[in-house]
Amino acid sequence: MMHEPAALDQMFHALSDRSRRGMVDRLGHGPASVSELAEPLSMALPTVMKHLAVLERSGLVRSEKSGRVRTYRLQRDALAEMERWLVAHKAGWNRAFDRLEQFLADEQPE
Amino acid sequence: MMHEPAALDQMFHALSDRSRRGMVDRLGHGPASVSELAEPLSMALPTVMKHLAVLERSGLVRSEKSGRVRTYRLQRDALAEMERWLVAHKAGWNRAFDRLEQFLADEQPE
DNA sequence: CTGATACTTAGCCAATTACGCAAGTTTCAA
DNA sequence: TTGAAACTTGCGTAATTGGCTAAGTATCAG
Numbered sequence: 638m639m640h641e642p643a644a645l646d647q648m649f650h651a652l653s654d655r656s657r658r659g660m661v662d663r664l665g666h667g668p669a670s671v672s673e674l675a676e677p678l679s680m681a682l683p684t685v686m687k688h689l690a691v692l693e694r695s696g697l698v699r700s701e702k703s704g705r706v707r708t709y710r711l712q713r714d715a716l717a718e719m720e721r722w723l724v725a726h727k728a729g730w731n732r733a734f735d736r737l738e739q740f741l742a743d744e745q746p747e
Numbered sequence: 748m749m750h751e752p753a754a755l756d757q758m759f760h761a762l763s764d765r766s767r768r769g770m771v772d773r774l775g776h777g778p779a780s781v782s783e784l785a786e787p788l789s790m791a792l793p794t795v796m797k798h799l800a801v802l803e804r805s806g807l808v809r810s811e812k813s814g815r816v817r818t819y820r821l822q823r824d825a826l827a828e829m830e831r832w833l834v835a836h837k838a839g840w841n842r843a844f845d846r847l848e849q850f851l852a853d854e855q856p857e
Numbered sequence: 858c859t860g861a862t863a864c865t866t867a868g869c870c871a872a873t874t875a876c877g878c879a880a881g882t883t884t885c886a887a
Numbered sequence: 888t889t890g891a892a893a894c895t896t897g898c899g900t901a902a903t904t905g906g907c908t909a910a911g912t913a914t915c916a917g
Contacts, residue, residue: 649763653756654905658832665836671864682864684906691904705863705914711840720833722768723826726775730821764875781894792894794876801874815884815893 644696648719651695656680657688661711664698668710754806758829761805766790767798771821774808778820 651657660674675685689709692698697716700709761767770784785795799819802808807826810819 645768646763646765649759652832653759653763655756656905658755661836665838665840672862680905681907683866683908686865687905702864705912707864713840716833716837716840720837722762723830723833726771727826727830728775730775730823730826782892791877793878793896796895797875812894815882817894 645718645722647695648697648715651692651697654688654691657692660688660692660709661697664709664711668708670706670708674709755828755832757801757805758807758825761802761807764798764801767802770798770802770819771807774819774821778818780816780818784819 652661656678659678663669663674663677671682671685671689674689675682678685689698689700693700693709695715696712698709699712700707702708762771766788769788773779773784773787781792781796781799784799785792788795799808799810803810803819805825806822808819809822810817812818
């Protein structure tokens with residue numbers, strides 16, 4: 638259960654920035670070029686590229702260049718690992734509160 | 748649709764560190780004191796406290812002090828927001844690949 | 858060949874983060 | 888009241904981030 642690969646670090650980190658989440662959002666509507674991704678984000682192009690590099694390192698997106706255009710798209714199954722973690726821990730969350738309720742119930746039989 | 752509160756930043760960031768995920772994991776089994784959380788993590792206490800501060804700022808956990816012991820516990824419903832984001836975007840992920848498949852099907856009628 | 862397009866690379870900077878050590882502070886127990 | 892336990896605070900340092908400008912490189916259109 639302690640497999641927790643470093644990839645998880647990268648993915649959570651990648652999504653901890655609003656601009657990057659915005660890019661992911663955009664890519665959910667289909668592949669896009671660097672400038673298309675940059676357009677809504679009042680930021681210099683090199684800054685956008687750094688964000689894209691973070692996303693790509695995390696494995697959430699991938700890109701390929703054709704001519705002078707680099708196209709980014711979502712990486713299939715990339716969310717799987719994060720989802721696994723969240724689902725596994727949601728269980729823990731619930732267990733914790735179940736126990737709390739149990740405890741309260743025991744404390745105050747009224 | 749662009750509600751994306753800053754809390755999401757904090758939560759994703761909080762979970763982007765393996766030690767912090769470990770603490771959350773531990774708290775899934777029940778509340779714990781600072782030293783209990785520190786014990787398995789070969790780190791100085793002040794370092795552990797900073798990690799805990801990050802988790803608490805994110806809203807994922809909360810703590811209260813009684814006597815000289817501060818007890819941490821998971822914050823109910825904290826994962827809800829992250830889950831909402833992930834679920835919403837998993838849809839995007841799937842949509843993207845549905846379209847890709849459609850495209851490939853159109854391109855190569857063979 | 859020339860210029861515009863679409864990225865890339867190479868710095869630079871301010872702010873934040875991650876970590877550690879050392880020295881507090883507050884409780885609790887004897 | 889003395890000492891240990893359990894945090895807390897206060898630094899200091901090194902690395903990382905998120906942003907920029909300026910100057911490349913590589914295509915593509917004419």
